Amino acid sequence: MDGGDHTMIQSCAQRVFSDGQALGSYLAALTGKHSGIPAKVYARLLRHMSREPSLTEELEAALQVLSGASREVYKTEPHWIWTSKREVAEEVFFRKIIQIPEGAGLIASVQGTCDNEFTLFVNGERIGHSNTWERPVRFSLNGKLKQGANHLAVEAANHGGPAGLLLRFEYLTSDGKLQFAVTDQSWRSSSNLFEGWKSATKLPPDWEAPLVLGSQLTGSWKGNANILKDTKVDVSRAERTAVMRHWAAWYKEEFGQALVLQQEGTVQFRDDAALHTVLMQAKGGDAKLGMKVYQKVGCHACHGSLPGKKGRIFGPDLAGVTLRMTRQELVDALIYPSKFVPERFKALLFETKSGEAFTGFMTQQTADSVTFTYNEDTRRLPVSEILRIRPQPMSLMPPKLLNTLSDKELTHLVAYLRSLK
Structure with a gap:
């Protein structure tokens, strides 16, 4: 699963899932010691997940099979709602107030459809419109929600025949969990408008609970696939972020190391030559x-050089790097970090008698203990627990770290490296 071959990564992940074997089963077939292999396998899967957001579901499924760990999924099923079962041409209006806790809602979206069309407003602001009910849409709500009460409003229209509104709002909480608000009986609906209806806290008496027509596969919509699940709409950014936060935290707790993961971007993974x-x-x-x-890509974790941030520098100091190295040497170092690693910057593999393995840089050694650092964490091991310490030929800088950056981001990065004196 090395490199940026999307199809190969997807195929490998699906094969792991279908085999249903834990990582221990694969390791049992290997000869020799393999105490450090699990951490490397899971780190590679997580890095692929961060660089290939469209494969989040496949890679998470493989992770759960290999590790035996799981993630609680926060989902709520939306239902079709309308004011009645009358199959007539009409306009109907919907309202709901959702409460957003402190620190949540910065990453949010809404997905859904309406038979036949709808316009969505959030806190009085028009978010989007759709008139193709058979093709659900997703609108970003990033930065649109606020702490406290948020007013959701929908103008919906039926052109005859079955009518229904189906929506699912999702937002990320400060602890990385997804929360949902869906169309159900908690909404209010009416055929009568009044001034300020989009953001009013109190609604008139004729705004009543809508009729819940059923789940996504109900009645007239039954033969139209699972509207919000099988439409091949990419997993939202909020959900991908929640997945990555969960597994990054799991990895740190499991192996005592924090991973520097590539942030999600909009650029496809490019090869090294490009x-x-x-x-x-x-x-x-x-x-x-x-x-x-x-x-963004985590260079500061090893190299420092960020104003106002101390950070531990256990990679080469980059001050004056563009003066010490030719452009060719610099580019090679960025793309092929393990091509040449000076002895003083080679990482060490610390193996314990209990079978654990850690990779990092030694910062202190006494007669009783060894202290080493990795990314932005520090760990101390008693000498009595250490089996061996071995130098590693590979750089701690992850390969393919820059392969999802845009041309502009790469140009700006080089400009910043030139500015370091």
Whole structure:
């Protein structure tokens, strides 16, 4: 599963899931010691997940099979709602108030449809419109929700025949869990408008609970597939973020190491040759924007060089790097980090007698203990628990770290490296 072959990664993940074997079963077939292999396997899966967001579901399924761990899924089923079962042409209006806790709602979206069309408003602002009920839409609500009460309003219209509204709102809480608000009997509906209806806290008496017509596969919509589940709409960014946060936290608790994961982007994974061309030709750029890219991909975790952030520097100091290295040498170091690793920057593998393995840099050694650091964490091991310490030929800088960055981001990154004096 190395590299950026989307199809190969998907095929491998699906095969692991279908085999249904835990990682221990595969390791049992290997000869020699393999105490450090699980951490590497799971780290690779998580890095693929962060770089290939469209494969989140397949890769998470493989992770759960291999590890035996699981993630609670926070889902609520939406239902079709309308004011009645009358199959007539009419306009109907819907309202609901949802409460957003502190620190939540920055990443949010809504997915759904209406037979025949609808317009969505959030806190009085028009979010979007759709008139193709057989093709559900997803609207981003990033930055649209606020702490406290949020007013959801829908203008819906039926052109004759069956009528129904089906929506699912989702937002990410501060602890990384997804919360949902769906169309159900808690909404209020009416055929009569009044001034300020989109954001009114109190609704008139004729705004009543809607009729719940059933789940997604009810009645007239039964033969139209599972509207919100089988429409091949990508897993939302909020859900992908929740998945990554959960498994990154699981990995840190399981192996005592924090992973530096590539943030989700909109650029497809490019090969090394294309990346090499862009970096070699990069000119200009904005150093301030480049600093954000530098932080985004996690360079600061090992190299420091962020104003106002201390950080541990156990990778090469990048001050003056563009003066010490030619452009070719710099590009090679960025794309092929393990091509040449000076002895003083080689990582060490710390293996314990209990079978654990940690990779990092030694910062202190006494007669009783060894202290080492990895990413932004520090660990101390008693000498009596250490089986062996071995130098590693590979760099701790992950390969393919820059392969999802856009041309502009790469140009800005080079500009920031030039600014380090």
